[in-house]
Amino acid sequence: MRASILSLGEAVIDFIPAATEGEGGYRPCLGGSPYNVARALGRLDIPAEFGLALSTDMFGDQFMEGLAQSQVGTRFLERLDAPSTLGFVSLDRTEPAYAFYDTGAADRICTGIPDDDALAPVGLLHFGSIALAREPAASAYETLFLREAGGRRLVSIDPNIRASHIRDETAYRARLDSLLSQADIIKISGADLEWLKPGVSHDSAAAAWLQGRARFVVITQGKDGVSGWSRVARGHADAIPTEVVDTVGAGDSFTAGFLAGLHDRDLLSPETLGDPSGDAIASVLSCGQMVASATCARRGANAPWRKELPGFGSLRF
Structure with missing residues (x-):
């Protein structure tokens, strides 16, 4: 059985701008x-799982249906009698802007984390976004992350920073610094890196993280493509031109694409990840770009299926 990827954090009903009867x-x-x-x-x-909590409300039911339709496992999910998180999206800027409404939401109040035995089928745990800024769930995710770091499974992180949602910036920055220093795989956007480390070059940031536990650092650069670093090499993949409908979910689709590329190549374990070569880095980054480009051609975070991406499985190094 192939090891699964467990993605941990929030589920949000995104309210995306749309014309309604001319208004x-x-x-x-x-x-x-x-x-x-x-x-x-x-x-x-890819064998995929999602955790840790969803609401029992009608939106929670829709989230569950969406997971089932996309072949995602739910063994690490609990349903809580609490509301779903709502987010309103503005597309008036280069990057989407968000306003979240999550007081008492199920994915914010969850604190239970799976034990080591339950995680036996999992090869990688992926963390990130506002889940790392919202208590009490954020502390639970931090505990799980640090417990797993350096163990039998890989941990990856995409900060996906929503600065307007952060209430205690000092504590949040300290948490991110701690988690980034312990991650095996780091994916971050250029905009998030500038917020986190103003004025620090991409090369310098990657080099600093690679001196810690990280074996693979990826920094997305929008229209300028994406670059990745290991301890021995650097790789790059250009952006793929597409007719953009919106960019909602593009970064997440990229993350899934490059993790899928690593999974296809049996590189998602502490023993096999190693120090990817420049060709290996470019290959998996290209996988991410293919998925992100296809998502940008659709409205909302509506990622493509593998069968819609000719050549995805043949990208090798």
Whole structure:
């Protein structure tokens, strides 16, 4: 049995701008960065799981249906009698802007984490986004992350920072610094890196993280493509031109794509990840770009299926 990827964090009903009878309005879509990653992985035929909590309300039912339709497992999910997180999206800027409404939400109040035995089928745990900023769940995720770091499974992180949602910036920065120093795989956008480490070059940031536990650092650069670093090499993949409908979920789709590329090549274990070569890095980054480009051509975080990506499985090094 192939080891699965467990994506952990929030699920958000994204209200995306949409014209309604000639007037401005919003269309609800399933979203949330870790949720998007899990669904995109499932559509790429990767054994995928999502955790840790969803609401029992009607939106929670829709989230569950979305996971089932995308072939995502739910063994690490609990349903709580609490509301779902709602997010309103603005597309008036280069990067989407969000306003979240999550007081008492199921994915914010969950604190239970799986034990080591339950995680036996999992090869990688993926963390990130607002789940790491919302208590009490954020502390639970931090505990799980640090417990797993350096153990039998890999841990990856995409901070996916939503600065407007952070209430205690000092504590949040300290948490991210701690987690980034312990991650095996780091994926971060250029915009998030600038917020986290103003003025620090991409090369310098990658080099610093690779002096810690990290074996693979990926920094996305929008229209300028994406670069990746290991301890021995650097690789790059250009952006793929597409007719953009919106960029909601594009970063999450990229994350799923490059993790799927690593999974296809049996590199997602502490024993096999090693120090990827430049060709290996470029190959898996290209996988991510293919998935992200296809997502940008659709409305909302609607990642493609593997069968819709000719050549995805043949990208080798």
